[in-house]
Amino acid sequence: xxxxxxxxxxxxxxxxxxxxxxxxxxxxxxxxxxxxxxxxxxxxxxxxxxxxxxxxxxxxxxxxxxxxxxxxxxxxxxxxxxxxxxxxxxxxxxxxxxxxxxxxxxxxxxxxxxxxxxxxxxxxxxxxxxxxxxxxxxxxxxxxxxxxxxxxxxxxxxxxxxxxxxxxxxxxxxxxxxxxxxxxxxxxxxxxxxxxxxxxxxxxxx
Amino acid sequence: xxxxxxxxxxxxxxxxxxxxxxxxxxxxxxxxxxxxxxxxxxxxxxxxxxxxxxxxxxxxxxxxxxxxxxxxxxxxxxxxxxxxxxxxxxxxxxxxxxxxxxxxxxxxxxxxxxxxxxxxxxxxxxxxxxxxxxxxxxxxxxxxxxxxxxxxxxxxxxxxxxxxxxxxxxxxxxxxxxxxxxxxxxxxxxxxxxxxxxxxxxxxxx
Numbered sequence: 001x002x003x004x005x006x007x008x009x010x011x012x013x014x015x016x017x018x019x020x021x022x023x024x025x026x027x028x029x030x031x032x033x034x035x036x037x038x039x040x041x042x043x044x045x046x047x048x049x050x051x052x053x054x055x056x057x058x059x060x061x062x063x064x065x066x067x068x069x070x071x072x073x074x075x076x077x078x079x080x081x082x083x084x085x086x087x088x089x090x091x092x093x094x095x096x097x098x099x100x101x102x103x104x105x106x107x108x109x110x111x112x113x114x115x116x117x118x119x120x121x122x123x124x125x126x127x128x129x130x131x132x133x134x135x136x137x138x139x140x141x142x143x144x145x146x147x148x149x150x151x152x153x154x155x156x157x158x159x160x161x162x163x164x165x166x167x168x169x170x171x172x173x174x175x176x177x178x179x180x181x182x183x184x185x186x187x188x189x190x191x192x193x194x195x196x197x198x199x200x201x202x203x204x205x206x
Numbered sequence: 207x208x209x210x211x212x213x214x215x216x217x218x219x220x221x222x223x224x225x226x227x228x229x230x231x232x233x234x235x236x237x238x239x240x241x242x243x244x245x246x247x248x249x250x251x252x253x254x255x256x257x258x259x260x261x262x263x264x265x266x267x268x269x270x271x272x273x274x275x276x277x278x279x280x281x282x283x284x285x286x287x288x289x290x291x292x293x294x295x296x297x298x299x300x301x302x303x304x305x306x307x308x309x310x311x312x313x314x315x316x317x318x319x320x321x322x323x324x325x326x327x328x329x330x331x332x333x334x335x336x337x338x339x340x341x342x343x344x345x346x347x348x349x350x351x352x353x354x355x356x357x358x359x360x361x362x363x364x365x366x367x368x369x370x371x372x373x374x375x376x377x378x379x380x381x382x383x384x385x386x387x388x389x390x391x392x393x394x395x396x397x398x399x400x401x402x403x404x405x406x407x408x409x410x411x412x
Binding site: 033034035036037038117118121157158161162164165167168169171172173175176188191192194195198199201 | 239240241242243244323324327363364367368370371373374375377378379381382394397398400401404405407
């Protein structure tokens with residue numbers, strides 16, 4: 001039963017991100033030069049404002065990275081929720097749609113997704129907060145895999161480690177995928193979802 | 207037939223790395239502050255030498271990153287070769303040992319392996335050179351998977367994409383693994399190798 005048809009229909013659609021000029025330029029700069037390699041002065045120059053104007057909007061450079069990371073992971077979680085809802089009561093479909101949403105995100109949103117590798121540069125507090133948000137994604141997938149095992153459609157020895165491996169495999173796509181490359185997001189999603197089904201021991205996937 | 211018994215026996219052994227003071231400190235600094243966030247002045251201070259003394263040994267900061275990346279990937283390739291040799295003529299064993307070597311490397315050598323995320327900051331020429339070395343690893347795995355498919359022990363639809371997914375899954379371990387954490391390298395290697403066997407459709411893995 002999908003109570004939110006609009007959301008459910010939209011999880012496969014990726015419109016251009018609405019980050020605004022500051023965060024949009026911050027994303028470019030972090031991507032090109034890394035978090036530590038970007039100065040607030042660089043950012044102000046890119047945006048075309050003064051440094052104090054930048055600080056008026058964001059407490060510091062780290063707050064911009066946090067804003068980018070959190071908006072990326074929250075968007076992904078929303079898509080995954082809608083994907084799972086569309087899967088209804090079918091555990092294989094729920095899992096497949098979830099993983100498809102993850103892979104579509106890692107391709108359409110490769111640059112913000114690749115920022116995940118900058119998380120270790122956050123302060124302990126910000127790292128904890130981000131980890132807590134991202135944990136929701138892990139818990140959703142844990143629930144999907146455990147449910148499939150319980151219903152006898154998946155066979156998994158170690159559910160938490162399998163979930164971590166699946167998310168790691170998905171995350172790695174953001175590091176090589178390019179929208180102008182030979183594969184479309186849909187093609188990558190189809191291939192990785194088939195691989196993910198094998199990982200959870202879905203008999204129809206072999 | 208393993209012509210090099212010493213090498214074959216040693217691929218599971220990880221002694222402390224012999225990087226020397228300059229590259230050892232560069233690894234620490236890149237890990238803590240990222241490549242762009244590390245200055246040559248920082249490095250000289252950590253090593254306890256002058257900036258010119260540092261330049262005497264390494265052309266620039268990028269040359270140090272290249273040296274670290276290349277030594278890490280060459281060491282991994284050597285281990286993988288020895289692992290495959292130990293697998294003899296058994297395609298499942300060859301594949302399993304190869305993947306075990308990859309995962310052991312991502313755990314015992316998590317910090318140098320995580321430097322892979324800094325590759326995008328290299329100059330195009332250095333990036334190409336590093337990619338060419340790393341390509342050997344991909345070709346070895348391609349060969350192992352294709353061989354298993356040919357011999358009828360693996361079932362894989364898309365060999366190149368499966369290989370990329372397997373390496374991405376392995377690479378992601380370096381981002382979370384800690385030697386003082388709850389899992390040992392051997393435990394992680396056993397779990398991920400079992401998952402990798404499922405990915406290639408080994409019937410005994412399900």
